[in-house]
Amino acid sequence: MSSLMYNTLITICFVAGKSGxxxxxxxxxxxxxxxxxxxxxxxxxxxxNELDKKxxxxxxxxxxxxxxxxxxxxxxxxxxLPLFCINVGWYFTKSLYKLWQLQPHKVISFxxxxxxxxCLAAKLLGxxxxxxxxxxxxxxxxxxxxxxxxxxxxxxxQTKQYFPKHNCxxxxxxxxxxxxxxxQEKSTLLKKYNFKPNRTTxxxxxxxxxxxxxxxxxxxxxxxNSEARNTMQIIHQTGDxxxxxxxxxxxxxxxxxxxxxxxxxxxxxxxxxxxxISRAGAGTLFEIKFFDKPCxxxxxxxxxxxxxxxxxxxxxxxxxxxxxxxxxxxxxxxILKEKIQNFx
Numbered sequence: 001m002s003s004l005m006y007n008t009l010i011t012i013c014f015v016a017g018k019s020g021x022x023x024x025x026x027x028x029x030x031x032x033x034x035x036x037x038x039x040x041x042x043x044x045x046x047x048x049n050e051l052d053k054k055x056x057x058x059x060x061x062x063x064x065x066x067x068x069x070x071x072x073x074x075x076x077x078x079x080x081l082p083l084f085c086i087n088v089g090w091y092f093t094k095s096l097y098k099l100w101q102l103q104p105h106k107v108i109s110f111x112x113x114x115x116x117x118x119c120l121a122a123k124l125l126g127x128x129x130x131x132x133x134x135x136x137x138x139x140x141x142x143x144x145x146x147x148x149x150x151x152x153x154x155x156x157x158q159t160k161q162y163f164p165k166h167n168c169x170x171x172x173x174x175x176x177x178x179x180x181x182x183x184q185e186k187s188t189l190l191k192k193y194n195f196k197p198n199r200t201t202x203x204x205x206x207x208x209x210x211x212x213x214x215x216x217x218x219x220x221x222x223x224x225n226s227e228a229r230n231t232m233q234i235i236h237q238t239g240d241x242x243x244x245x246x247x248x249x250x251x252x253x254x255x256x257x258x259x260x261x262x263x264x265x266x267x268x269x270x271x272x273x274x275x276x277i278s279r280a281g282a283g284t285l286f287e288i289k290f291f292d293k294p295c296x297x298x299x300x301x302x303x304x305x306x307x308x309x310x311x312x313x314x315x316x317x318x319x320x321x322x323x324x325x326x327x328x329x330x331x332x333x334x335i336l337k338e339k340i341q342n343f344x
Contacts, residue, residue, distance in 0.1 A: 008039060011104040015045040015119070017112015017141070020208030020262075021281045023052060025134060026110040027059055028174035034061045043102060045095065045118045051208060051262060058264075066098055070114040092117035099125055106130060111139050119145050134173065134282040136310035138162050155282070156314050173286040181267040182291050189272045195256055199233040200344050203273035203293075205284050208262060210239015213328060214298060218277065219249060221333050228337075229253050235269045237261070267291075275343045277336075280308035285315055289322070294343040296336070298326050 012033060016026035023046060030042045041063045046052045048067035056065045071087045074080040095118045099107070107122040107129040109115040119129045131149060133142050136156045143162070146152060152159075152166050155173040190197055206214045215238050222228060233256035238246045240261035250257035263269070270276075270291040278284050280299035288295045297316075299308035309327075316323040324339055 008037070009041070010037060010039070011041045011043070011102055013043045013045065013099065013102060013104045013107045013118070013122075014110065015107060015112070015115045016110040017047070017114060020051065020055070021134070021283050022110050022112045023055055024176055025132075025174045025283055026108075027055065027062070028176040029108065029110070029132070031059070031061060032174065043098075043104070045098075045114065047114060054262070068094060068114065070117070072113070088117060092121055095121040096124065099127060103127075108132065109142075109145065110134065111141050113141050115141050116144060119148070123148050132171070133159055135159075135307045136314050137307040139307075155286070156311070158310070158314050173282065175286055175290045177267050177270075177287065177290060182271060184268070184271050186272055189268050192268070193258060193272070195233050195272065199256065200231055201233050201235065201272050201274045202340070203269050203276045204234065204236045204238075205276060205278040206237050206239055207279050207281055207284065208239075210237065210242055210261065211279055211300070212242075213300075213331075214277065214279065215239075215242055215246065217298075217331055217333065217336060219246070221336050222249075222253065222255070224333050225337060228340075229255055233257065234259075235273065237263070275340060277340075280312040282311050285311055285323075289315060289319065292322070294322055294324075296324050296326060296339045296343070298328055298331055301328050 014026050014030055016022040034040055034042060042061065043064045043066060044056060044062055045066045048069045056062055068091050070091050071084050074084050099121050104127060107119060107127055109119050109129060110132050122129045129149060130153060131142050131145055132153045134155060136158045138159060146163060146166060150167055151169060152163055153169050153171045154160065155171055160168045187197060195201060204214055204218055234250055235258045236246055238259055238261065243259045243261050247259040270293060273293055276288055276293050276295040278288065278295055278297055280297045297312040299312050301309055312323055312325055316325060326335055326339060
């Protein structure tokens with residue numbers, strides 16, 4: 001990367017998957033490159049969903065946004081496989097044409113399935129691409145694309161074990177906030193959001209798409225704890241589909257609350273939080289680490305993936321007093337209550 005960090009005209013294409021966990025660090029990295037090289041032209045391949053559009057359109061240093069809808073692999077509906085292959089072929093062709101037009105110096109991938117056709121198109125055109133892996137355990141796209149490159153950028157040391165034949169280069173997770181974002185006066189922010197200084201502020205982060213499990217378990221916690229209802233104020237990232245229901249829920253209990261799906265000033269909420277309850281996506285964990293807040297992590301875990309568990313275990317090993325873990329299968333209102341009491 002260092003060879004491109006000077007004030008000359010360069011073109012770089014980024015590609016990121018369909019969630020904030022892929023897109024936000026991608027945009028942050030683009031911003032850092034732009035600050036080092038104001039003459040750089042930056043392009044982003046991403047999905048055409050509304051959240052991606054909303055995030056990208058707010059960043060004017062991105063010269064062009066190249067949206068494309070790429071279907072998920074239809075594992076449970078194999079009869080759709082021919083249509084899926086057509087969809088992938090169309091995306092690959094579009095990527096090939098766009099990269100041929102732009103002739104970028106390189107492509108930078110932050111993962112997600114849509115990175116595969118873009119990076120393969122770059123490979124076919126002789127354009128170098130770089131892989132940035134944000135989790136301890138690499139995703140399927142990064143694992144596949146690793147066969148076509150020698151160097152992988154990783155932000156967890158533990159990731160090296162998955163790529164024994166590659167050159168793994170350590171890099172700091174591109175947190176979107178600056179040092180000035182964490183020196184704001186807490187009392188001023190509490191007043192700004194009509195919160196009370198004598199209440200404990202709980203921040204619940206379910207990620208850009210929300211977490212049904214976190215929403216449900218915390219709702220049960222509030223329903224079963226009158227003391228919490230009288231002493232807490234809540235900032236709750238529910239996801240777009242649930243925020244109205246939860247806003248009404250807190251209002252019915254007269255609990256001061258901010259409920260949202262996506263918010264531009266998340267740094268304000270990090271600053272005023274006393275305790276955070278969160279999933280364990282890499283981006284959220286590194287932001288919590290950046291703001292030095294105590295966190296109860298309930299990582300998302302399925303039969304097919306436990307990468308969030310590995311993320312938080314890696315950080316807990318380094319910061320044992322900041323990160324506490326509850327496995328989702330073991331999580332109950334009683335355990336959550338105990339963990340919150342340990343931090344307050």
